[in-house]
Amino acid sequence: MYSTVSIPGVSPVSLQLESVHLQRVVEIDIFYPSGLLGNEKLNLLLLNDGQDAAGLNLKETLDNLYEDQKIEPVVVVAIKASADRLLEYGVAGVPDFAGRGSRADNYAKFITLELMPFIEKESGMPFLGKRAFAGCSLGGLTAFDIVWKNNSFFDTIGVFSGSFWWRKKDLKDGYTDEDRIMHQVVRETQGQPALKFWLMTGTEDETADRNRNFIIDSIDDTIDLIKELTKKGYKRQDDIFYYEMVGGKHNVATWSKALPAFLCWAFARKTFL
Numbered sequence: 001m002y003s004t005v006s007i008p009g010v011s012p013v014s015l016q017l018e019s020v021h022l023q024r025v026v027e028i029d030i031f032y033p034s035g036l037l038g039n040e041k042l043n044l045l046l047l048n049d050g051q052d053a054a055g056l057n058l059k060e061t062l063d064n065l066y067e068d069q070k071i072e073p074v075v076v077v078a079i080k081a082s083a084d085r086l087l088e089y090g091v092a093g094v095p096d097f098a099g100r101g102s103r104a105d106n107y108a109k110f111i112t113l114e115l116m117p118f119i120e121k122e123s124g125m126p127f128l129g130k131r132a133f134a135g136c137s138l139g140g141l142t143a144f145d146i147v148w149k150n151n152s153f154f155d156t157i158g159v160f161s162g163s164f165w166w167r168k169k170d171l172k173d174g175y176t177d178e179d180r181i182m183h184q185v186v187r188e189t190q191g192q193p194a195l196k197f198w199l200m201t202g203t204e205d206e207t208a209d210r211n212r213n214f215i216i217d218s219i220d221d222t223i224d225l226i227k228e229l230t231k232k233g234y235k236r237q238d239d240i241f242y243y244e245m246v247g248g249k250h251n252v253a254t255w256s257k258a259l260p261a262f263l264c265w266a267f268a269r270k271t272f273l
Helices: 058-067 104-123 138-149 181-188 217-231 252-266
Strands: 010-019 024-033 043-047 074-079 131-136 156-160 196-204 240-249
Touching (some): 010 058, 024 058, 043 104, 043 252, 058 252, 074 104, 196 217, 240 252
Parallel strands (some): 043 074, 131 156
16 A cells, blocks of 8 residues: 655665676666655666765765655666676677777667566556666766667666767777767767757866867767767757766766756656646
8 A cells, every 4th residue: 555645765675687688697776766656657767887876875865856846756776887897888889999898789788678677577667757877987878878779768868977988999099089989879870869868077077188179078079979969950958958067077976966967857846836
């Protein structure tokens, strides 16, 4: 029997899932909204690098946003990375110049063919609201790639300091911007997947500046990806939200500060007059 009083907050549950495609056990933490009545339009958020959930203050952030009535109910699934993170994360089917991401296609299959059915069965409620996938750094690139290629499963992307520099050539081997893998994937995709994008960078993500234009590469690479998206017909504001955090660094502490902004953008509570 469901309670007649909605209690703000989340109830985390730790589970293990034996993956055929990854040939290992995947550990996940699921953060369920408390006090569900059973008639809510439930949302879903998958989060890469779930081992950083505590550093991101995920539970506390969700608790606060529910208490302030800023977001709709969302089940958050924090997927913990393995020791093979640099092989399982990346762009599916296209390893970078150092061979990283060689098992990214297996990870994508795990997400779509194993984890999604498991979560729906485990939750016991259909996800009739938004279905988002988010991540930080390389986890953000991976989330973007999986959602971009599987918009029948997802409709929203969240990327914090994404590794959009991911490239086919090393800088010393004649690299050009055409060698950035995700940009090429977007450029060569036919049509326009029905998606919304939330992209964040920090002004102190790094110091590298390949083209010496006095803009760090993480910002350049993200802005250039946004340009590729707009060429495909996506609109700034309507479809793409870009957040450039002044003083933001490439670390969990920065991403934890940006997390509330993403959650409020993706799962904003609807108000009725």
